[in-house]
Amino acid sequence: MTDLDRYLQAATRDNTRRSYRAAIEHFEVSWGGFLPATSESVARYLVAHAGLLSINTLKLRLSALAQWHNSQGFADPTKAPVVRQVFKGIRALHPAQEKQAEPLQLQHLEQVVASLEQEAQTARSEGDQPGLLRARRDTALILLGFWRGFRSDELCRLQIEHVKAVAQSGITLYLPRSKSDRENLGKTYQTPALQRLCPVQAYIAWITEAALVRGPVFRGIDRWGHLSEEGLHANSVIPLLRQALERAGIAGELYTSHSLRRGFATWAHQSGWDLKSLMSYVGWKDMKSAMRYVEASPFLGMTALAEKSIDAAK
Missing domain, CATH: 1.10.443.10 (Intergrase catalytic core)
Incomplete structure (x- = not known):
């Protein structure tokens, strides 16, 4: 690992890095998507998992895809209007109360x-x-x-x-x-x-x-x-x-x-x-x-x- 790679790696928390790797693997392997992705494929990915994954999980998946494209020098498909609209629609049709841990009294x-x-x-x-x-x-x-x-x-x-x-x-x-x-x-x-x-x-x-x-x-x-x-x-x-x-x-x-x-x-x-x-x-x-x-x-x-x-x- 070069010094440049070491410093770039240190800029991201270990938990975030692991979550992003898992998200990319899910998009490519589990769902069968291709990288670099198009905005249409990202939108289809969201539709396929709407109601199955939480809003926060879908947001993390989008962040991981955005990070991968930006780091590889490709245009970020998650910023496309069609992706934003699909995500907005999912939030409207699949509202879910955020789960929180019970406070320890x-x-x-x-x-x-x-x-x-x-x-x-x-x-x-x-x-x-x-x-x-x-x-x-x-x-x-x-x-x-x-x-x-x-x-x-x-x-x-x-x-x-x-x-x-x-x-x-x-x-x-x-x-x-x-x-x-x-x-x-x-x-x-x-x-x-x-x-x-x-x-x-x-x-x-x-x-x-x-x-x-x-x-x-x-x-x-x-x-x-x-x-x-x-x-x-x-x-x-x-x-x-x-x-x-x-x-x-x-x-x-x-x-x-x-x-x-x-x-x-x-x-x-x-x-x-x-x-x-x-x-x-x-x-x-x-x-x-x-x-x-x-x-x-x-x-x-x-x-x-x-x-x-x-x-x-x-």
Whole structure:
């Protein structure tokens, strides 16, 4: 790979690159289209999948086709009037309510953390080191994901070298890049220590138990308790969260990794945070993105202690 190719590749996020490759393969292999494509073939492709694929998926497919044609020096067929009109018609005839993850309410956060703590105590008493490590890891991941409003890929890219945790004080986390950091300038996040459901205490407990000093914060654990050198993949956060919730007696299939982010946003909104403060804390750039995550119904299970501690971070 040349330096030019390396820099061009770095300009696109890994998840986006994988999604675009899959979209191009679907157009060529699964559907039988030809590249470079004509506007008419793209329109037929949309018609063939109208009502079968979501509007967001079709938008991604169009973006992938546009990116391929632009990168190869061909005219972009997705900008043609016929494609735009067909897509507009599909949106009109196949309206669909956008599916959103169920927000993890504070009462359920307490329930799953209590369950994981019980698992940790049982594992320690039985000499089950793999079980103890998993319980400590999952607790830290869930609490950091909730109180910091992190996406799954942000949690999986955290490096120990970029984290500074001080017991009974707070935690500082640096991410060199994130979805909201379009310029890749890097951003530092902070959150305070809490008396209950503390992300700082959970992080320190996990790092100490795993004897980690560098590399990814969250990583795989095999059946013998050996830790992977690589960080968890973002796609592994959903099953990890669902399994922990199920073991705690909560219907895990209702939740995704976005449930942590939505749960915090809903809690903060119902706790009286103004939208500007919430957007700044979580990292949203526009109000529309923020409102998509905020649950309008009353948020149960809030604790005054947590509210007071989190307000200090605003």
